[in-house]
Amino acid sequence: MIIDIRLNGIRHSNIEIEDPKPLADVIRETDIDPCLVLSYKINHTQYVNDEYLLQQNTMVNCITARHPEGYRIYQDSAIFILGKALYSLLGEKHSLVVEHSVGDGVFCEVFGTDIFTAEDCQRVKEEMREIVNSNLPINKEEVKLHEALDIFINLGRKDLHKNLSYTYRDSVHVYRCGHYYDFYIRPLADKTGMIQDFDVVYQEPGFILRFPSGKDFSIPKPFVLPKKIFALHQEHDKWLNILKVHTIMDINRLVIDYDISQFILVEEALHEKKIAEIASDIASKKDVKLILIAGPSSSGKTTFAKRLSVQLQASRKRPIVLGMDDYFLDREHTARKDNGDFDFESIYAMDLDFLNQQLTDILAGNEVELPMYDFIRGVRRRSHNYVKLGEDDVLVMEGIHGLNDLLTASVPAKNKVKIYVSAL
Structure with a gap:
């Protein structure tokens, strides 16, 4: 029998045994320190301890705290x-x-x-x-x-x-x-x-x-x-206490009792209220002309930007949405990863000079034609979409680089607000 030993998913050694043998005895034939192994996983499916009896060809993954x-x-x-x-x-x-x-x-x-x-x-x-x-x-x-x-x-x-x-x-x-x-x-x-x-x-x-x-x-x-994140969690916990929802079993109870719809409506109302408060705070700051929304992939940046835009209008502001993806460099100038793939997630895949020049012109009150990126051809082309910033207008941009100062280096700090969106 061949026992394929792996350490945190990486092939380590093969141990051959003739008769069934406890896992602990097999591990002793390797240089793996069993004191560091938190669990053993058999054939990608079953967690066992070191008393497990090996009776056939088996893959054993020794999992330590260094593995996720x-x-x-x-x-x-x-x-x-x-x-x-x-x-x-x-x-x-x-x-x-x-x-x-x-x-x-x-x-x-x-x-x-x-x-x-x-x-x-x-x-x-x-x-x-x-x-x-x-x-x-x-x-x-x-x-x-x-x-x-x-x-x-x-x-x-x-x-x-x-x-x-x-x-x-x-x-x-x-x-x-x-x-x-x-x-x-x-x-x-x-x-x-x-x-x-x-x-x-x-x-x-x-x-x-x-x-x-x-x-x-x-x-x-x-x-x-991290004071801001901690305060956000504490506020959320207070609302959950009011709603008497603390664990997954409370969610189960709401589903079984057909009360889950009301819970969702309340959560949505609280979410909308928070977005309205953010919009109101932005509207009260006359110097703010650029709103940057960042967050990981699939965190809801685009949905949040749309909902924030609605609340900004309710606060007598006119949002002008700039597509961050429209400021990519032409494909031929985009940097590549070590494996040869285009590195679209790097901030240097953006045409930072062009973006900052447009932001400078827009904030100066000039009329500017916004770009449109052709992802099929990998080039930026004309959109014939012109914008000019009015007194009550604000620019809204969302993307993974929104918090990076390099993205909007030409815009003074007092003229921009950064918002991080994440499903914490």
């Missing part, structure tokens, strides 16, 4: 240890909610207790470190659904109890460490000692569980809070 899949396992395992630490300190009377990502970590809140303080945060960190240093086993166990429901209601985990109550399977897999149980769809590390690097930082009204990152897989200090 392994990094998610590392994060989930750290959150599991956090849950166990809180259970050890507070018992079943508390409720841990992992709210959202922030920086290199996740923001968490603890409910069912008094106000969570910086001292409490330090106690949690110390308890987590004790659990990690004890190198306790994290066991994956299959239990009957009714047993799982009993386990989680006894632990005070009403969220998991409600979530699993919508499951129509006879049994489910749970993870156990000592007397603490939790439910995860992805696999966890086999032992707590594999999660050595983490940090717990107090951030009112909760705390941030930080994970290592970067080439050296470390945790930078001090922690720098």
